[in-house]
Amino acid sequence: MIEFKNVSKRYSGNQAIDDLNLTIPTGDFFVLVGPSGSGKTTTLKMLNRLIAPTDGNIYFNDKRLIDYDLTQLRLQMGYVLQNIALFPNLTIQDNIAIQAESLGWSRKRRIERARTLLQQVDLDPDKYATRMPSELSGGEQQRVGIIRALAIKPKVVLMDEPFSALDPISRKQLQDLVLRLHHELDMTFVFVTHDMHEALRLGQHIAVMRLGHIQQVGTSAEIMQHPANDFVRGFFENEHASRMVTVQTLLDAGYGTPVTTPATLSATAPVRELAAALQTTSAVVVATPTGSQSLTTPDLLDYLATKEAD
Amino acid sequence: MQQIMHILQTQGGDIVHAIGQHIGLSLISLLIAAVIAIPLAIVLMNHKRAANVMLQITSVLQTIPSLALLGILIPIVGIGTIPSIIALVIYAVMPIFQNTYSGLTTIDPNLEEAATAFGLSRRMKLFRIELPLALPMIISGIRIAMVMIIGTATLAALIGAGGLGTYILLGIETNNNALLIIGAVLSAILALVFGAAIDWLGRLSFKKVGIILATLVVLIGGFAGYRKLVKPETTITIAGKMGSEPEILINMYKDLIENDHPNMKVSTKANFGGTSFLYKALKSGSIDIYPEFTGTVLESLVTGQKSASHNPATTYRVAKQALKSQQQLAYLKPMKYQNGYDLAVTKQFAKKYNLKTVSDLVAVEDKIHAGFDPDFYQLKDGYPGLSKAYNLKFASAKTMEPSIRYKAIANGKVNLIDGYTTDPEIQEYHLVVLKDDKQFFPPYQGAPLMTEKLLTEHPELQTTLNKLAGKVSTTDMQKMNYRVTVKHEKAATVARDYLKSHGLLN
Numbered sequence: 001m002i003e004f005k006n007v008s009k010r011y012s013g014n015q016a017i018d019d020l021n022l023t024i025p026t027g028d029f030f031v032l033v034g035p036s037g038s039g040k041t042t043t044l045k046m047l048n049r050l051i052a053p054t055d056g057n058i059y060f061n062d063k064r065l066i067d068y069d070l071t072q073l074r075l076q077m078g079y080v081l082q083n084i085a086l087f088p089n090l091t092i093q094d095n096i097a098i099q100a101e102s103l104g105w106s107r108k109r110r111i112e113r114a115r116t117l118l119q120q121v122d123l124d125p126d127k128y129a130t131r132m133p134s135e136l137s138g139g140e141q142q143r144v145g146i147i148r149a150l151a152i153k154p155k156v157v158l159m160d161e162p163f164s165a166l167d168p169i170s171r172k173q174l175q176d177l178v179l180r181l182h183h184e185l186d187m188t189f190v191f192v193t194h195d196m197h198e199a200l201r202l203g204q205h206i207a208v209m210r211l212g213h214i215q216q217v218g219t220s221a222e223i224m225q226h227p228a229n230d231f232v233r234g235f236f237e238n239e240h241a242s243r244m245v246t247v248q249t250l251l252d253a254g255y256g257t258p259v260t261t262p263a264t265l266s267a268t269a270p271v272r273e274l275a276a277a278l279q280t281t282s283a284v285v286v287a288t289p290t291g292s293q294s295l296t297t298p299d300l301l302d303y304l305a306t307k308e309a310d
Numbered sequence: 311m312q313q314i315m316h317i318l319q320t321q322g323g324d325i326v327h328a329i330g331q332h333i334g335l336s337l338i339s340l341l342i343a344a345v346i347a348i349p350l351a352i353v354l355m356n357h358k359r360a361a362n363v364m365l366q367i368t369s370v371l372q373t374i375p376s377l378a379l380l381g382i383l384i385p386i387v388g389i390g391t392i393p394s395i396i397a398l399v400i401y402a403v404m405p406i407f408q409n410t411y412s413g414l415t416t417i418d419p420n421l422e423e424a425a426t427a428f429g430l431s432r433r434m435k436l437f438r439i440e441l442p443l444a445l446p447m448i449i450s451g452i453r454i455a456m457v458m459i460i461g462t463a464t465l466a467a468l469i470g471a472g473g474l475g476t477y478i479l480l481g482i483e484t485n486n487n488a489l490l491i492i493g494a495v496l497s498a499i500l501a502l503v504f505g506a507a508i509d510w511l512g513r514l515s516f517k518k519v520g521i522i523l524a525t526l527v528v529l530i531g532g533f534a535g536y537r538k539l540v541k542p543e544t545t546i547t548i549a550g551k552m553g554s555e556p557e558i559l560i561n562m563y564k565d566l567i568e569n570d571h572p573n574m575k576v577s578t579k580a581n582f583g584g585t586s587f588l589y590k591a592l593k594s595g596s597i598d599i600y601p602e603f604t605g606t607v608l609e610s611l612v613t614g615q616k617s618a619s620h621n622p623a624t625t626y627r628v629a630k631q632a633l634k635s636q637q638q639l640a641y642l643k644p645m646k647y648q649n650g651y652d653l654a655v656t657k658q659f660a661k662k663y664n665l666k667t668v669s670d671l672v673a674v675e676d677k678i679h680a681g682f683d684p685d686f687y688q689l690k691d692g693y694p695g696l697s698k699a700y701n702l703k704f705a706s707a708k709t710m711e712p713s714i715r716y717k718a719i720a721n722g723k724v725n726l727i728d729g730y731t732t733d734p735e736i737q738e739y740h741l742v743v744l745k746d747d748k749q750f751f752p753p754y755q756g757a758p759l760m761t762e763k764l765l766t767e768h769p770e771l772q773t774t775l776n777k778l779a780g781k782v783s784t785t786d787m788q789k790m791n792y793r794v795t796v797k798h799e800k801a802a803t804v805a806r807d808y809l810k811s812h813g814l815l816n
Binding site: 075087099102 | 418420421423424425426427428429430431434438439442443516
């Protein structure tokens with residue numbers, strides 16, 4: 001269990017975190033969400049003491065964080081960075097096993113562990129283990145970034161906006177992946193995002209932050225049904241508004257196949273026009289600035305299914 | 311080109327030796343610089359202010375001209391290899407430090423944060439992440455330093471550390487472009503080869519580079535230590551200035567001493583440097599004996615004797631006295647030849663007008679078109695004094711570069727030039743030197759210069775070296791210089807031939 005008690009952080013007069021009180025249950029998938037400047041990343045980085053609080057205390061399993069040996073503490077906490085930050089000079093398996101190396105694991109054991117983890121995230125170890133990070137796509141790199149944080153079976157995994165730089169399809173796949181990993185592993189996940197949609201999709205508990213203050217902590221249902229204040233409600237309305245989707249939204253989400261046949265629908269048309277068109281034919285050709293794209297009934301259903309799952 | 315090939319064939323061994331010296335000097339300096347600069351950059355990577363101060367210091371050191379730096383070092387550490395290495399290290403520290411520092415401090419802060427957040431130890435972070443990431447920068451710093459070192463190491467020849475600079479200096483000194491080209495081209499090739507080697511190192515993994523560097527350090531260190539151990543105990547070191555003539559002389563000294571005293575070992579250091587380097591080396595005990603000219607002693611080494619006599623015997627006596635009282639140096643008896651200014655004409659010209667002495671020129675002064683070196687044209691001891699002493703006024707007198715004079719007279723552009731009495735070109739271009747019958751030119755006679763202390767410890771040296779007193783005529787010296795400079799024979803061979811043919815060796 002992690003507890004923040006009256007924690008504040010000031011940067012030369014600027015109050016980044018103000019009297020924060022927060023409890024993160026063991027084994028939870030806990031999401032800190034808020035706009036930029038809300039203090040969510042600062043809160044996360046205080047957990048592995050990359051940032052020290054100005055006031056107050058943080059407890060990890062009832063012991064003050066500052067009473068832990070720093071290295072010991074950090075070796076109990078996996079960390080996934082926003083821009084992935086794989087070490088470009090190390091192979092994928094060496095990247096995954098860097099904390100294990102620090103703990104003095106034998107090379108054989110480290111390689112074994114790295115290969116197991118690669119398998120777990122559907123990356124073929126024979127193909128990927130000895131590659132360099134630059135040879136991987138962004139999505140593949142962040143998979144490695146995630147399993148690197150899991151390599152020494154930490155008690156807590158901290159993730160700082162890990163998917164914000166990814167394309168929508170990779171992001172969705174990786175969200176599924178962390179959900180699955182959380183389900184399989186007995187670890188506490190603390191996840192920072194500015195994307196309310198992502199927070200609702202992932203979090204067992206969600207803390208909505210703004211300007212260094214917690215606005216509301218609760219499950220996604222609680223927050224959606226009973227927003228604590230106008231700010232939280234406003235955050236959601238944006239979320240709802242974004243669901244007034246056009247055909248372009250589907251294309252943005254990665255659906256569609258490029259074709260050369262003439263288009264019958266504009267990309268700015270509402271999704272219901274696409275649905276209407278798909279009632280009479282199995283594929284509709286949409287005009288986009290970069291060429292025609294074909295959308296099928298399964299595309300639409302797949303898209304709606306993921307939306308509804310939220 | 312033909313000359314270059316000839317030199318390469320006849321002096322191949324010496325050149326290889328010089329390349330070896332050059333490489334040794336460069337590598338040792340580079341390694342020392344790297345061993346200083348890289349750890350320093352690692353220590354200072356998290357202390358921005360101290361690192362900036364350090365960058366300033368190294369940049370200032372960089373701006374000191376290399377010659378000035380050598381000059382500063384000589385009184386402190388003497389001459390030879392050590393000051394050269396110190397100077398080279400001082401130059402090489404800055405590029406390596408600067409590149410290592412910026413390599414280490416410009417690592418993506420996200421990678422730094424990741425390494426920190428993973429709880430990596432300081433050591434592991436440094437060796438596993440930071441140094442490997444900074445390695446390309448470090449390697450390029452080492453590369454810059456290496457090119458600089460190989461270039462600057464040519465100056466080491468000035469202070470007796472040898473290397474390819476010897477050929478460059480010798481080439482300049484004796485106006486021998488072939489030597490100059492050999493020295494310059496070989497140093498350029500060295501820089502290229504080492505640049506390629508360093509690039510190759512840069513492509514290896516961090517671990518392999520470490521192993522190779524460590525091996526190099528051990529090998530060079532071991533070799534230096536081994537040389538130190540097995541180097542025979544030399545009792546006497548004889549050095550000479552740049553050029554063939556001093557080299558011939560010191561080989562004569564060596565042969566005479568080793569012939570008379572089989573228990574004494576002599577090591578020679580040819581082309582050791584200029585007058586002031588040799589003089590300082592003698593005073594500091596780095597060398598024991600070197601041949602010096604009487605005129606040079608009065609001109610530059612002792613004080614208060616500016617108005618030297620034009621009589622060779624008086625000049626020698628005054629020089630010897632002054633050296634003894636002012637500097638506690640012993641100056642043995644001079645040889646016969648004089649290496650001073652002279653006037654030379656072609657054989658045909660001398661025959662046509664029956665010219666033997668400078669005084670003979672007065673009769674034909676309106677037919678003389680002279681080519682003089684700029685110094686000679688201006689100095690009191692040169693043309694102005696000469697024309698007053700002999701009451702001479704040539705039809706024309708042009709100044710020209712020393713190197714061009716001999717060609718100019720050979721091509722008939724001028725019909726009289728100044729020169730040095732022992733220049734081999736006199737023989738090469740079939741010239742005649744006119745006798746300075748009024749003894750106008752200051753006498754420059756060569757004689758062995760050593761400390762009084764050495765002479766007190768080994769009084770037998772006086773008898774041995776004075777065997778050369780009054781020997782070696784100007785023509786002898788010209789011929790020997792010709793054999794060494796133009797024919798590229800070994801100075802040691804030429805020296806031994808002379809001693810044998812004059813019955814000075816048993």
